[in-house]
Amino acid sequence: MNETHHHIFIEGTNNKNVLILLHGTGGNEHDLINVGKHIDPDASILGVRGNVLEGGMPRYFRRLAEGVFDEVDLFFRAQELHDFLNDAIQHYAPKSEQITMIGYSNGANIAATLLMKHEKLVDRAILFHAMVPYRNQEVLALDNTYVFIGAGSNDPIIPQNETQELIDVLRSNQATVKDIWYNSGHQLTMNEVEDAQKWYSSI
Ligand code: MLT
Numbered sequence: 547m548n549e550t551h552h553h554i555f556i557e558g559t560n561n562k563n564v565l566i567l568l569h570g571t572g573g574n575e576h577d578l579i580n581v582g583k584h585i586d587p588d589a590s591i592l593g594v595r596g597n598v599l600e601g602g603m604p605r606y607f608r609r610l611a612e613g614v615f616d617e618v619d620l621f622f623r624a625q626e627l628h629d630f631l632n633d634a635i636q637h638y639a640p641k642s643e644q645i646t647m648i649g650y651s652n653g654a655n656i657a658a659t660l661l662m663k664h665e666k667l668v669d670r671a672i673l674f675h676a677m678v679p680y681r682n683q684e685v686l687a688l689d690n691t692y693v694f695i696g697a698g699s700n701d702p703i704i705p706q707n708e709t710q711e712l713i714d715v716l717r718s719n720q721a722t723v724k725d726i727w728y729n730s731g732h733q734l735t736m737n738e739v740e741d742a743q744k745w746y747s748s749i
Pocket of ligand 1: 570609612613614651653703
């Protein structure tokens with residue numbers, strides 16, 4: 547199969563459900579395994595490392611400054627990740643029926659790009675601390691796409707209006723979005739993971 551990305555696959559007891567894990571800046575393919583196991587302990591897990599390095603820290607695409615993305619690289623890397631995920635799912639979990647992306651920060655931003663711009667890969671996504679990844683370009687119709695967004699009202703890296711704009715874009719393109727705001731900063735908290743778990747089991 548296409549080996550463009552470092553990754554880990556852990557086979558679950560329920561081979562119909564797969565969780566794709568996308569880490570934050572400086573993370574790796576192992577980072578969100580505990581979060582994934584909390585959200586669906588029976589699912590298979592595919593953790594993927596970003597291919598770009600910023601001062602030695604893995605990310606999924608380049609940025610020009612904090613919160614200012616290199617759109618050319620974003621679209622190139624999103625396509626590369628999309629192709630990898632397509633292949634990896636075929637290879638590891640050909641019988642999967644329900645695939646969910648779980649992303650945090652930079653991982654949530656590339657997950658949002660995959661939802662908005664690329665041929666449908668998943669029908670559910672959990673985006674922790676995400677922002678609108680691009681503007682002024684086409685967004686696909688997102689009927690039957692379910693998205694959970696967890697955001698910190700005092701997140702110094704992801705301004706509230708950027709997350710709100712993402713929520714608005716997803717909703718105006720027919721996605722079903724549940725957003726929960728926490729009195730927290732950029733860190734992913736246990737409260738958010740618990741709420742994402744409840745949302746995941748309710749849809
Ligand atoms: C990004 O670059 O995707 C966001 O600014 C969040 C992060 O620091 O990863």
